[in-house]
Amino acid sequence: MTPAELLSDCFGRIAEGVPAVLDGLRDDQLALRIDGEANSIAWLVWHLTRVQDDHVADAFGTEQVWLADGWHERFALPLEPADTGYGHGFDQVAAVRANATLLAGYHAAVAERTLQLLADVTPEQLDEVVDDAWDPPVTRGVRLVSVFDDDAKHLGQAEFARGLLPG
Template sequence: MTSAELLTDVFGRIREIVHDAVDGLTEDQLTHRPEPSANSIAWLVWHLTRIQDDHIAEVAGTEQTWPAWADRFGLPFSLGDTGYGHDASAVGAVRVAADLLLGYHDATHARTVEYVSGIADDDLGRVVDERWDPPVTLGVRLVSVVSDDLQHAGQAAYVRGLLPR
């Protein structure tokens, strides 16, 4: 298995978890929070998708998918906001329909797979961020995105399991 095949597979698994967590839910269910300071499914999926979109576009040298979707979401955040550091009030502001949330995720997923499917093993050592010590390589950045996405997708699946029946 090549790096490209591995990355394509893992991002496909993230997409499957996201769909399983979101499919068939109402806006009220998507915004349900087990307690007032908890994250909702809608926020978790929006945030993990924003991180994937932001970070992959940066390393690929392409535009993000988000600007084409932002107006449809109608969120009170700046265009560059990814959800990092959001408080409970900001989490509560993410209220969208399942089809919109999945549409943005799927569009981002398609662009992600387009990029990672062309990665060669030797590309993973390329430095993509020199602001850190040691500098961040493409491989480290991609692992970071996968880790963040899997954690938040799992949290969304967990919250779905807590939904009142």
């Protein structure tokens, strides 16, 4: 298995999990915050997708699907277009409301772009530094693993929250 195949498999698993966690959920279920303050399923899926879109685009020097394909306009959230959800407080989490079709569509578009970018990535490209603001500097490979890790955690949180939904 090549590094490109390994990473594609990882992100492919996220792409399979997102529609499954959204399947059949109503808007009120997506927006529900289990204890009144927890992140909603809608926010978790939006956030994991925004982070993947933002970080993968940056790692490969491409445009974000969110901006380039007009997803920020379709969602019409009361947030800055570049917002990924990092550091969101109570009110910002509550502001992220979207239906399952919109969330799944955006994630599918980001997953497709991610898999396209990963298809031909070489080990040498994975070793290239993409962010020298850290010590040690972050390589493309490290950034991709970090994004996958973040996605997997948030998908797991969304799956857990779905399991706690009443009724």
